[in-house]
Every structure is written in structure tokens, then in C-alpha cells.
Amino acid sequence: MSALSSLARVQAAAAGIAQPLATVRHCHLADAPLVLVPLKLAGEAAAPLAVMVGSGPGDPTLLAVPQPRNRDLRFAFAASLATIVLKHVETSRGAVEELPPGKDGDERIRYGDAPQLLVPNRGGVAFLRLMGRSTRFRSTEGQYAVDPAVPVLGRWLTWFADRFDHPGSSLLGAMTELLRLHWTTGQSSLEDGNLAALVGWIDPPDGLDGPSAAARAEDPVLCPPAGPTTDPTFDNEVLAPAIASYDRSGGDPRAEERLRAVLADQLTPTWELMWRAVGLLRELPEGASVPKRWERDRDAFTHYHQTFGEAYPQARRDAPVRAARRLHDLERAQDAYDAQRAFDDPLVMAEYRLGGQAFGGTVTDADPARLDETGKRPKLRPLLRVATQDPVRLDEGTTVCNAARPGLKGKIVEIGDGTVLLELTGGMGRKLTPEPGAVPEVGDRVCFTSLTEGSFGVAKFPDREDTPWTHGGPPGEYVPTAEDAEEAWS
């Protein structure tokens, strides 16, 4: 949060409708994402109750566990879910791109597309993560054998949940987070966690404004919670009797159908909201860096898909080197993501202008042909004076770049009295006269910033076998155990 987004929140509260926080879409949106609305049984860590899943608004599949405490029914559910998720994964590869060979001559490819999963909220992501954890170690043979698709599902869900932590990744999205990246409401962030309330503020139904749509959304009878936790009153008054009557019937299909019907009633409103939200996001033009980030997602997908057969399930806890590398990757991705968003979107850049790391204004004076002849060879160093009202908090000598064209670099020579004097140092061509249009002209609106993309270099980590003693030395090899496969799941 910043003064800028807080002001937007106050404006939204006064206007009774959400206000934009972005002018472009900062996430990739697949043509046919796989939307999942999961529900779990209250009080349990990850006991699935139902999920509504599908890649088109008119084509939902409802999977339900009629007695969530029954282990066999749970694994049957996991197997059905696996069929749908794995089909989505396999059909989302697209054409294969051949890439130039790697340093050691390796053949490199990249899938032309990647799967995208969308869940309503962070709770949905946590549920998929735990669902992945509870299924990926399962054995497909022996006493507790499960369907072969179940551990495969577990590994993919774990992978998706890991990618969710990766800033800028669009492989798994939580809808509330995606919407909040682009709009702010006039309620608190706590209330924004309710998908129905959030969508109500952004796109209120006819005849309602943001606050009244949100108030309606808080009534669990009109708008069932978006899961994975169910409404306690629904649990006590509808679900519990329905499960009890299923139990009494001894698995009668009619009792199961009644149970599925009440679960469908809980899920359908959220299902429709998910697709409305997809539509809202689709209306925004895609940010310039989104394809680049999606390419990283495709790389990650290609790698995991290609090495799937030879790898073990993801470890319960990362080994030290892997953990350090992952943390570094996340920090790097965060740094690049923050910078890319600012360059893509003037409204995000405004945050940096308010913070003093960027400034915008009008060019009042320009000397585009200026040469620096103090060195051996003359260098092209045009001068630019920018009048700005922004609170600039940069030092003289700081390197800055043009927000609209980050290739154009310069150095701050002097700051004072509402103007900044810049000496341009690069991005104008190789000659001693700038390329036409490279240097802004007097009267142009410009924005310069000290923000750079990729300031965070690649770090080198030791190999797994060389884990230093400070970190426990090389970790032991993972060997699947019977205990992993038999872990109680009650």
C-alpha cells in the first residue's frame, strides 16, 4: 500500500465503485483457462468435498465426495480430478519451438503454450497445494494402491502451487489477487478476500452500487462463500443432513444425486463469478511485458514436463542449496516483475513518481547535438532540461532511463527548482548525431526513472554434492519409502 493506492481506495469509497490501479493487464490470460472452484470439509486439513472444474463457462464438471471421511471415495475423487487436470496439462502444450542449442550443445525446445489454472482465492491455492502434498507420495501398487493418475496429479498440483509463489507467473492464478492487482475497492483488503464482494465493487449488477453489491455478497445464503471453506450454517443445516442420509441409504445413487445438487448450488454462483472476472480482465489491454513473462512460464512448464518421468516427487522440504536457489529466483523475479509493471503502465509508474524514484514532466530545453569532447574521442551527450512538479528524490549523478523507451539512458546533472537537467548517455544510435526521434524535443512529455529491469544478477550456488557443512553438508538421496505411500489420510 502507498498513499497513491490508499487515495484510490478512498476515492472508490466515495464514488461507490472500484477505481483502476492499472491501465493494462499485468497477467497472461489463456484463451481457455482451467477454472477450479474447490470446497473442502471444515475442520480437516485437505479433505476434498467437491470441485467445479472446466475450461468454459457453459461446461462445468462437478466432482463430489459423498462421504468426505471415506478414504476410498477421496481417492476416487482425486483420480477423477486427475483425469481433468492432466488432460488440460497435456492439451495445453501447443506447437514446439526449436531454440538455439545450449552452451554444452544440448537440444533446447520450448512449448508454444502452457496450461493455466484459475482458482477463486488464496485459500484455493492453499487447498491445491495441500491436495498435491497429500497425493504426490502415494504408491500405485501394494496394499494402499491408488489410481496411477493420483500421484501424477499430486506432483503437478505441487508444481502449480510452487509457481504461484513466483512473482509474475500466470500458471496458477487466484482470482481475488488478479483483480486486486488491477482495481481497488472502497472496502478493506480483508473484505476484498470475498470474490463476490470484490466483483460487486468492480462491476456491480444493474441497479446496485459497489457497497450494496458487496453487502449482498456477504450474505452466505445469496452468495455462498467462494471456498474452499464452506459456510458453517450450510454445513450444519444442509450438508450434514445430506451426508447423513447418503450414509443411511448405503450409497444409494439418488441420495448421492441429492448431495451433488446441494453442492452444485453452493458452487455455481462462484463458478459464474469466476468467468465474469475472467471477462473483466480480458477487457484490459495486455501489458507489453506479459508475453515475456509468459515465455518464462512456458520455459518452466517445458522443463518440468520434459523431466517429469525421471524425477521423484517434490521433497517435503527443500534441501539447503535448492531452497537458497529458489529464494534467489523468487527475489529476482519480484525485482523484474515490479520494474516491468512500472514500465508497462503509467499508473504503476506513478507510484514511483510519488516515491521520488521517477519524475515526469515537459522538456523545456534540449541540446540534442551536444558532444562531450573531453576524452580521446568525442561522445554524443545531449542535454535535456525537464520541468517537473514531482517530488524528485534522486541524487545528482544517478543513472536514469526513459520510462517509455528504457533503452534511452541518461545521468542526472542537476536538480533544482522544479527542473531536472539530464545528460543523455545511450540509446540514440552509434553515430555522433542522434537517430531521428531518439532525443525528446522541447514540449514533449517525458518520464525518467532510476528503476531498471534486471538489476538483480544471477547468483552462483554450489552443487548439491558440495553443500557446505554450515548448511548440514550434502543431503541424503531421496528414496521413496513405504511410509510415504501409506501415510494416513483421514
Added chain:
Amino acid sequence: MTETAPDLSRLRGGAPPRNHDARTIAALTSNPGCARRGVMDAAAVDKDAVARALGFPAPFGQSQFAITRGNAFEAQIKADGCAELLALLRDRLGLTVPEVAYDDLESVAGNDARELRHSRTRRLVAQALESGDGTLFDHPLLRLEIAGHPAYLEPDVLAFQLAGRLHVIEIKSFAVVDGQAEPEQVAAAARQSAVYVLALRGLVAELGHDPARVSHDVFLVCPENFSNRPTATPLDVRPQLAVLERQLTRLVRVDDILAELPADLSFELGEELATSVRAVEARYAPDCMSGCEMALFCRDEARACGRTGALGRSVRDDLGGVDTIGTALALADGSLPPSDDLAETAEQLRTAARLRAEALGGALGGVA
């Protein structure tokens, strides 16, 4: 009881007092500046009933699935004189737990009066402290001074003496998966346990022993992974204790608040209720939603007054502490000349408003 006790029972309007539990006390410290809550809690008003009567019932329903699961887990741990728990402490934590006596203090010879139960808890804890023997107390009834008034605590918890030190054992039914649990749930458990540690320390000190004999390490017992098998984790609650102690001393003194309120104020359910509740000032923040039964009423009131705090503490802080939405917007568009102490905030808000307008206008015009 202090001299304000009659005032406090008048506030309840004749209704019986509600017992505090560690959850309400831990939650109390999250908003110590709220006078409404301070008064209602000190008087042990049934806030749930008040909120319902006001038309804003608290959304704190619990699913029977969760209750069943929690009860079954607790019963399983405590079965046969806590056999499973003792095995866990021995195996998992490597404690050399000797033979242990088990005392259930839920009722005294069928009588569950609070005073009686508290005095029995005192007596047994005193004995245990003298002897230093291994002992498990189930359902001890503790007492803690809240805003100058004693509150009884009904912990659903065990106090366990090992090697002359008392430990609090908290049984929770959320899962610990690969050594990790949901941070909010662990934080809530730590806050609650800190309340018990504090109350137990108060009791130990009253009995003339060193309060440090109550350990700041509590044991959290939770189901492991996706099973019903329990796992125990030691939890250091020193940070929570420090916060709790500071907040409890800072708690607005109820007597001072009472002195400024109308002498005939009462939260008796009836037509006057809303007026009475509004007579005591609240300080609503979205965090209240997780702990206070009055939250929905206070939120409605805060929204109607256009309070920035209703949008979140961080929003209010970002706006330089400006209290109402109207003022913030007027400062941002320059229609309200700022007072000296708001000059900097106003400057920041005007810049923010200009930058937003420019970026949104620019986006439409296609200019970066």
C-alpha cells in the same frame, strides 16, 4: 471486587456475566484503544446477544464438522489420563516424563461454580509447586485482571509440571503438515497460550512462588499431516507475553471511561440499546472482524461516518492519519486548506491525486 462492580452489573442490565476465555482476552489486546469494547468486556456483557439485538449478528458460526473433529481429537489425546499425550512428550520431545498424576478440575464434586473451581485449582497448584511432582491439570480455572477487574479463564488446556516447572499444553485440531501449519492459526494459538501463561504466573506469584516457574515454552499439540496422529511442538511465547503484558497495562482504565458515561447507561436488550452502545466510543478496524462480536455493528457505524479506519489501518496511516474520507478527498483536491500538522500529508495527497489523474488521462490519450 472493586467499587465499580455495581456499575458493571448495571451495564449488563441484569443479564448474567459472560465468561472470558483466552480468545477474547487475546483479541482484546489487538485493539486496546476501543472504549466500547473495553467497557463491554469488563462488564462481561454478552456481546453476541447485544449484536444480535442490534441486527448485526456476529458471523462466528462453527461448522459441526470442525467441532466434531476438534472434540474427537481432544478426547483422543486426553483418553486414559492423557496416555497418548504423555507418550508423545516422551517420544517426540525426548522429555523424561516420570509417573504423572492427572487431575480434572472441570467440576468440584459435581459443582461447577467458578469460585469453587478456582480455589480448588489454587489448592492443587500450590500442592504441586510445594512437592514438585509431575502433574497434569485438566480444565484449571484461572483468573486474570482485565482493565482493573478480574476475569475468569476457562482454558480448554492442560497445565503440566515437569522438573518443578509448569508448562501450558494447548491442543488444537489444525494440521501440522511437514512441520508447518497455517501461520494465522499458530499465531492465534500462541496468543491464547500466552494468556494462560500469564494467568498461571499470576497464580504462582500469589501462592508465594517465583512466577518464572511457569515456562514461556508452551507445547502445541496438533494432528500430524493428514492423519489423526498427534504431534507436539514447543512454542516460545515470550513475544506474545510481552505484547500481552504491555497491552493489558495500557488498556484504557474502565473506571475512567465509566466516569464520563451517563450514570444510567445500560446495555439491556431493548429499544434504548443502540443509543446506549453508540454512547461509548468505538475504534473500529477491519481486524475487529476476526475477534469481536460487535464488529459488524461498528463497521456499519464507521462506514456511515466515512471513517478511513474502516478501510484498514494501513490506509489510514498512508493518509497521514486523516480520520474521514471527506477530509482526505478535500485535502487531495485542495478544496480544504490544511492545518499546519497536516500540511505535509496534504501536499502528498495533492501530488498523488495529480499523478493518478495524469496517468489515467494519459492512458486514454496514449501518452506514457
